Amino acid sequence: MLGKLTVENLVVELEKELYVADQELATALFLAIAIKKPLLIEGEPGCGKTEIAKVLAKILNTELIRLQCYEGLDASDAIYEWNYPRQLLYIKMIEASKSPQEVEEEIFSEKYLLKRPLLKAITYDGPRPPVLLIDEIDRADEEFEGFLLEFLAEYQVTIPELGTIKAKVEPITILTSNRTREIGDGLKRRCLYLYISYPSKEKELRILKLKVKDLDQTVSEKIVNFVNLIRSRNDIMKKPGVAETLDWARALSMMNVKDLDKKVVLGTLPCILKTQEDLMRLDIDIMLNQIGVGKGV
Amino acid sequence: MYELVVVLSRKLRDFGLKVGVSESIDACNALKVVDRNDFTQFKTALKVTMIKDYTKYNVFDQMLDESLTDYVERAGDSGGEEEEGEDSGEPSEMSSKTRQDSRPGDKDQQNVKVVMYSPMEVLNRRQLKPIEVQSLREGKRIVKRLRRRLALLSGRRTRPSKKGEVDFVKTFRQSLSTIGEIIELKRFTRVKSRARLLVFIDISGSMDSYTDWLVRSMYVLRKFASRCEIFLFSTRLVRVTDIANIASPAEMIVKLHERVDIWGSGTRIGHSFRTFLEDYGNLVDRTWVIMVISDGWDTGEPELLTSSMERLRMKVGRIIWLNPHADKPNFKPMTIGMLAALPYIDVLAGTSALEDLPSYIRFFGRSIKPLKPKWYKREAQISRAFAYF
Numbered sequence: 001m002l003g004k005l006t007v008e009n010l011v012v013e014l015e016k017e018l019y020v021a022d023q024e025l026a027t028a029l030f031l032a033i034a035i036k037k038p039l040l041i042e043g044e045p046g047c048g049k050t051e052i053a054k055v056l057a058k059i060l061n062t063e064l065i066r067l068q069c070y071e072g073l074d075a076s077d078a079i080y081e082w083n084y085p086r087q088l089l090y091i092k093m094i095e096a097s098k099s100p101q102e103v104e105e106e107i108f109s110e111k112y113l114l115k116r117p118l119l120k121a122i123t124y125d126g127p128r129p130p131v132l133l134i135d136e137i138d139r140a141d142e143e144f145e146g147f148l149l150e151f152l153a154e155y156q157v158t159i160p161e162l163g164t165i166k167a168k169v170e171p172i173t174i175l176t177s178n179r180t181r182e183i184g185d186g187l188k189r190r191c192l193y194l195y196i197s198y199p200s201k202e203k204e205l206r207i208l209k210l211k212v213k214d215l216d217q218t219v220s221e222k223i224v225n226f227v228n229l230i231r232s233r234n235d236i237m238k239k240p241g242v243a244e245t246l247d248w249a250r251a252l253s254m255m256n257v258k259d260l261d262k263k264v265v266l267g268t269l270p271c272i273l274k275t276q277e278d279l280m281r282l283d284i285d286i287m288l289n290q291i292g293v294g295k296g297v
Numbered sequence: 298m299y300e301l302v303v304v305l306s307r308k309l310r311d312f313g314l315k316v317g318v319s320e321s322i323d324a325c326n327a328l329k330v331v332d333r334n335d336f337t338q339f340k341t342a343l344k345v346t347m348i349k350d351y352t353k354y355n356v357f358d359q360m361l362d363e364s365l366t367d368y369v370e371r372a373g374d375s376g377g378e379e380e381e382g383e384d385s386g387e388p389s390e391m392s393s394k395t396r397q398d399s400r401p402g403d404k405d406q407q408n409v410k411v412v413m414y415s416p417m418e419v420l421n422r423r424q425l426k427p428i429e430v431q432s433l434r435e436g437k438r439i440v441k442r443l444r445r446r447l448a449l450l451s452g453r454r455t456r457p458s459k460k461g462e463v464d465f466v467k468t469f470r471q472s473l474s475t476i477g478e479i480i481e482l483k484r485f486t487r488v489k490s491r492a493r494l495l496v497f498i499d500i501s502g503s504m505d506s507y508t509d510w511l512v513r514s515m516y517v518l519r520k521f522a523s524r525c526e527i528f529l530f531s532t533r534l535v536r537v538t539d540i541a542n543i544a545s546p547a548e549m550i551v552k553l554h555e556r557v558d559i560w561g562s563g564t565r566i567g568h569s570f571r572t573f574l575e576d577y578g579n580l581v582d583r584t585w586v587i588m589v590i591s592d593g594w595d596t597g598e599p600e601l602l603t604s605s606m607e608r609l610r611m612k613v614g615r616i617i618w619l620n621p622h623a624d625k626p627n628f629k630p631m632t633i634g635m636l637a638a639l640p641y642i643d644v645l646a647g648t649s650a651l652e653d654l655p656s657y658i659r660f661f662g663r664s665i666k667p668l669k670p671k672w673y674k675r676e677a678q679i680s681r682a683f684a685y686f
Contacts, residue, residue, distance in 0.1 A: 006332070007331065007332065023338065024337060024344075027338045030330075031330065031331065031342060031345060034330040035326045035330060084474050085473060088477075179579040180580070181580065182580065185315060188350075189317065192346055193345055193349040197351075234608075235604070
């Protein structure tokens, strides 16, 4: 797959895995693979940033290694830690039979290393490079970001007891961010950068068609129109992403809804709006009228 | 082809974007591997390698179009000289397509510009006075106090420390490496979150006489608050956090002079806040404190200001408004902007609060308590704001 990869190919393959990507996203992914640079994807929540890494791993038929960032994430969670209980057990077992030096050599070997995602990614021993997903990098502290600079430039990790481990195959790295904080210039400079915003109506319809197969065409059109109407409003705090649209569509399809009306919408609205203020703020009658629903009711 | 990349990166740099040599190299590498006859691929290859901030995407579109036009014209002028092989043939063929493609986009941009344009806007650059670092001592002390005042209550997060409560989990985990023998007690303290500061500084005509003071306080705030974003606004909003980050005050002034061309224009507070919410809305959350430095003379629509203030209020922990006129003894907030914003403000203070200690104590002395990690009651805020009447 990696050899004959082209952008057009990638779009088709992504669609086979039920991911609708435009040329821009496909080109960015293609470049990330071709010129071996990490790709930083920013965008609104629920636009398929994380999903793209998962799907990419599937297409390339390789492993997805995921590092979820959070405040306070440190090196022992991200790279490696010694497996103390196991070392201890080993020492207890062979206590008298070996010299201290031999024991030391033994217990500080790779066997007793707990590999965390980053180390796992560079020691990955497969025919194809793994996909490394560093999710929501904006949640991690700035110190961690600084550490990543070195990692992403060299793809190597130094463990004092073992020495430096360099990547056998450089992983395909994808970083995502929700822009809750500005990512530092240094990290940005080392990455390719792409911003994904909400999809167009046509694209969203295609996504619905692919992912929720047994939904009525007219209903899905109305869903997309309604969601777009909400997104166009400025007073909504948490705007629904594609993930929310899909949830809603799935809910409606489970309920076997053939047409949208006020009762159904009111009952299922929490699928797309997640705060009480937003729910209170919507004037459902007017909005339903705008998308051509409920004229007869 | 490489020539185009160089021209484009120079244009982007002139516009104030950070496009370094490494970006240009990446762009060239990217162009090598994509299908250059496909305009989307060609453009995306340049975009993902050179632009690292999505708010600059429209600048990029415009610059790319300009550079392509230049490039094609130059190729036309020099005639057959450049025809070395496949490389020079492709771009011109493609770029004629490009020009057709990008026309509609171009129009869109002009529309965007029309929205941003106002008859009140006067392009105006200011020769700023240098900052005397010695004069900042008092300001430094006040910002440090303010930082402590605005700090949040300690939360559930913990941090290893020499003193504090004993961390049993860590202690036992550490003891495993010494065969179950506890050699030292690991301890932790609770993390006291520092509030982050978001400053909006009004540089419109009515604030003209305070320009030097504004620049000075911008410098002080940036240097001594733990995390701080700074925006200047009059008819537009300009982000200057990166400039305020520059260590040398002299260089900062030069950069400020280059970047900001809206000194002394009209004021559209609501519009500027709206721009902020749209472009940088995700930047702030409940741990942020907003400080607005403005006299509240607003030539824009007060409704827009009210709605933007309401949204900001819901997003951030606190809103402080510094008004230069609030130092005067019989001050009443009667300007349109002030009236519209007043219900959402936690503290309304005079600008002298950043300058001398007695005044700081007068405005901030008792009014601010550590922010509790739950919603403030709206009624309490409103009554506090109206206590000035």
